[in-house]
Amino acid sequence: MRTSITLTPFVPxxxxxxxxxxxxxxxxxDESQKRPVNAKTTVELQVCKNDxxxxxxxxxxxxxxxxxxxxxxxxxxxxxxxxxxMQASSGQQRQANTIFTVRFEFGSTRVAIPxxxxxxxxxxxxxxxxxxxxxxxxxxxxAPAESRIARDRAAAVRDYLVAAxxxxxxxxxxxxxxxxxxxxxxxxxxxxxxxxxEIELYSALPxxxxxxAVAQP
Numbered sequence: 001m002r003t004s005i006t007l008t009p010f011v012p013x014x015x016x017x018x019x020x021x022x023x024x025x026x027x028x029x030d031e032s033q034k035r036p037v038n039a040k041t042t043v044e045l046q047v048c049k050n051d052x053x054x055x056x057x058x059x060x061x062x063x064x065x066x067x068x069x070x071x072x073x074x075x076x077x078x079x080x081x082x083x084x085x086m087q088a089s090s091g092q093q094r095q096a097n098t099i100f101t102v103r104f105e106f107g108s109t110r111v112a113i114p115x116x117x118x119x120x121x122x123x124x125x126x127x128x129x130x131x132x133x134x135x136x137x138x139x140x141x142x143a144p145a146e147s148r149i150a151r152d153r154a155a156a157v158r159d160y161l162v163a164a165x166x167x168x169x170x171x172x173x174x175x176x177x178x179x180x181x182x183x184x185x186x187x188x189x190x191x192x193x194x195x196x197x198e199i200e201l202y203s204a205l206p207x208x209x210x211x212x213a214v215a216q217p
Contacts, residue, residue: 098124100199102157103192106138109152111160121199122164130202131166133157135175138191146177157197 100121102113113121125131135154139146154173162168183190 097203098128098201100201102153102197102199104153104195104197106191106195107149109149109156111156113160118164122161122166124201125161125164125166125170125199128201128203129170129205131161131171132200132202133171133173134198134200135173136180136194136196136198137177138181138185138194139178140185142177147175150175150177153195153197157199161199 100117102111104110133154135150135152135157137146137150137153139149151173154175158168158171158173161171181190181194182196183193185191185194
């Protein structure tokens with residue numbers, strides 16, 4: 001006589017044991033459930049947008065820099081043209097100063113200028129912005145008498161030019177009793193040449209005086 005065993009109560013337990021013996025399956029990701037910002041295409045698109053924006057900013061900055069550089073170069077070119085024009089104008093106007101010499105008798109302060117010289121002298125003196133007079137003697141020492149004669153000779157020439165119509169404010173006088181001879185002071189002829197007043201007619205004011213008008217002496 002065989003004994004039958006009912007396995008029905010043990011079936012759930014057997015299934016549970018079977019499931020525990022097999023390895024677990026990895027979770028699956030549903031791409032359709034991903035958020036759009038996390039998708040690969042969306043990330044790449046955002047990177048492209050950022051690169052495009054940076055490129056636009058760099059292009060704008062480069063354009064501004066190019067405009068600034070062009071403006072600076074144009075400004076420099078304009079200044080160079082103005083400077084070149086000023087230099088050209090200055091070169092045309094700047095000429096050598098003219099010097100006239102007035103001779104004197106021994107111990108005299110009387111001005112005697114030939115008529116033909118007077119005409120040219122007065123004409124140029126009226127057009128000159130500065131007339132510088134230097135009184136000289138044939139003295140051998142800086143004695144008070146020699147200084148007085150040198151000073152009075154310069155003053156006499158000044159009065160002569162003013163009387164001829166030269167503006168007094170343009171005239172400067174100075175004197176030197178000894179030294180700076182133009183000839184040998186040991187001879188009578190040399191001493192006659194050294195007794196003089198030099199009249200220097202400036203074609204343009206010196207730099208020290210160009211900023212202000214020539215004052216009355």
